[in-house]
Amino acid sequence: MAAKRLAAVGRTEGRSMLATPMAAQSVLDREYLEIRAKLLEVAASFDRLDRGGGVAADERRMQLIRQGLKVLLDETGDRAEQIQLIFSRSYDDDWQKEFGLVPPAAETAPVQE
Numbered sequence: 001m002a003a004k005r006l007a008a009v010g011r012t013e014g015r016s017m018l019a020t021p022m023a024a025q026s027v028l029d030r031e032y033l034e035i036r037a038k039l040l041e042v043a044a045s046f047d048r049l050d051r052g053g054g055v056a057a058d059e060r061r062m063q064l065i066r067q068g069l070k071v072l073l074d075e076t077g078d079r080a081e082q083i084q085l086i087f088s089r090s091y092d093d094d095w096q097k098e099f100g101l102v103p104p105a106a107e108t109a110p111v112q113e
Contacts, residue, residue, distance in 0.1 A: 096102045
């Protein structure tokens, strides 16, 4: 009986924790070292690119990375969503055909309504 009560309390606490955002200071306290490590990793990648002779300014992937870095410095919020959209393709209804995932029979089969 006590185990069931503890399990129910855990589920309730988990839900309330998701509904209430953590205070900014708590997030910083918890994630500072991880953020720092990721920034160092990005900086090291840029250093490797530079040591390798650099990348042309018009290289599409570098343009996307620079756009992403600008979003990180912007304080408007929703940064993760904005960066995801930068690196995502636009939706295409025929994406399965483009990647060869539609069997030939399905391409020519009449659509039933």
